[in-house]
Amino acid sequence: MIEFKNVNVSFKQKKDFFTAVKDVSFTIGTGEIFGIVGSSGAGKSTLLRAINLLQVPTSGEVIIDGKNVEHYKGEELRKLRRNIGMIFQHFNLADNKTVYQNIAFVLKAAGKNKDEIDKRVKELLGFVNLTDKHDAYPSSLSGGQKQRVAIARALANDTKILLCDEPTSALDIETTNSILKLLKEINKKMGITIVIITHELDVVKSTCNKVVVMNQGTVVESGNVYDVFTNPQNRFTQSLIRQTTKFDLPKRVIQDSKGPIIRITYHGNDANNPVLSDASAKFGFRFNILLGKIEYINEIPLGILYIQLIGEGEAINRGIEYLRKNTAKLEVLENVSV
Numbered sequence: 001m002i003e004f005k006n007v008n009v010s011f012k013q014k015k016d017f018f019t020a021v022k023d024v025s026f027t028i029g030t031g032e033i034f035g036i037v038g039s040s041g042a043g044k045s046t047l048l049r050a051i052n053l054l055q056v057p058t059s060g061e062v063i064i065d066g067k068n069v070e071h072y073k074g075e076e077l078r079k080l081r082r083n084i085g086m087i088f089q090h091f092n093l094a095d096n097k098t099v100y101q102n103i104a105f106v107l108k109a110a111g112k113n114k115d116e117i118d119k120r121v122k123e124l125l126g127f128v129n130l131t132d133k134h135d136a137y138p139s140s141l142s143g144g145q146k147q148r149v150a151i152a153r154a155l156a157n158d159t160k161i162l163l164c165d166e167p168t169s170a171l172d173i174e175t176t177n178s179i180l181k182l183l184k185e186i187n188k189k190m191g192i193t194i195v196i197i198t199h200e201l202d203v204v205k206s207t208c209n210k211v212v213v214m215n216q217g218t219v220v221e222s223g224n225v226y227d228v229f230t231n232p233q234n235r236f237t238q239s240l241i242r243q244t245t246k247f248d249l250p251k252r253v254i255q256d257s258k259g260p261i262i263r264i265t266y267h268g269n270d271a272n273n274p275v276l277s278d279a280s281a282k283f284g285f286r287f288n289i290l291l292g293k294i295e296y297i298n299e300i301p302l303g304i305l306y307i308q309l310i311g312e313g314e315a316i317n318r319g320i321e322y323l324r325k326n327t328a329k330l331e332v333l334e335n336v337s338v
């Protein structure tokens with residue numbers, strides 16, 4: 001478990017201090033895939049670096065397995081650091097070393113002998129599916145392959161926590177998906193806690209189970225990924241999510257509509273209930289489905305439907321009330337001339 005307790009990080013500027021991380025408190029449970037999102041300069045990387053003491057907090061505590069990381073000393077601290085792997089947007093591989101040597105290097109630094117190193121590197125290369133790139137130099141690899149080498153290196157020393165700072169930001173969608181799949185597999189098979197910083201909300205949606213949203217050094221929202229994405233409380237989170245999950249009707253459709261248009265949100269298994277046709281039969285209005293989608297957030301379905309309602313005012317009003325009660329969320333869109 002990683003706990004942040006009132007963590008502050010300030011940097012000295014010419015005359016005064018700039019506080020990059022302000023009074024941050026939250027907990028990352030063992031075995032979670034935890035997302036940290038927020039705009040550029042929000043303090044995400046600074047906070048991540050505080051986990052392995054690459055950045056010492058100005059005040060507050062980062063506690064791993066019940067102990068403040070600043071109290072780890074000597075061999076204990078070296079072991080803690082070895083058990084925390086890190087990967088980055090630009091992979092940070094040594095260009096003058098082969099794939100094999102890049103991974104062997106960290107095992108050597110941890111005091112492993114030649115045979116142990118050889119066995120472990122081969123095992124890791126097999127796991128990340130790069131056995132055939134054993135003797136290749138990073139310059140001859142694709143971005144996805146480079147990130148796989150970096151992941152193998154980060155897992156080399158009995159890793160318990162994997163920190164990922166924008167791990168897919170330099171990759172195309174297909175490669176991103178394959179790296180995310182690999183990270184999920186690592187989490188599941190090895191029980192490794194994974195922390196992912198990203199500006200791509202799709203990465204959080206598909207991969208993480210918990211998330212914190214940072215803005216200007218503070219945590220403005222945190223919780224289960226599904227809850228935060230389907231019902232964001234903070235205005236910054238709401239606008240962040242709206243930007244990436246844009247799913248609106250063209251304004252013209254709303255303006256030209258002959259009846260009210262509603263937007264219904266279904267959560268989880270609600271999507272299986274035929275509430276719309278029930279309401280239509282019960283109250284005697286007709287409907288026209290304009291637009292719909294289902295997406296999966298942390299493996300749970302979320303459905304959105306835009307529907308035009310046609311019929312008598314009273315039937316429509318009673319229908320809307322019924323649907324409001326029997327779906328997760330119902331909004332009546334404005335600018336409609338009924």
Ligand SMILES: Nc1ncnc2c1ncn2[C@@H]1O[C@H](COP(=O)(O)OP(=O)(O)OP(=O)(O)O)[C@@H](O)[C@H]1O
Nearest residue numbers: 011012018020038039040041042043044045046047
């Ligand atoms: N070593 C440093 N010295 C001075 N200021 C720093 C230092 N490291 C970070 N900062 C400042 O702290 C703020 C937060 O930086 P940080 O790198 O943590 O942001 P971020 O959320 O990771 O942003 P990005 O998404 O662009 O990577 C920024 O304003 C940055 O300029």
Ligand SMILES: [Mg+2]
Nearest residue numbers: 044045046165
């Ligand atoms: Mg950063």
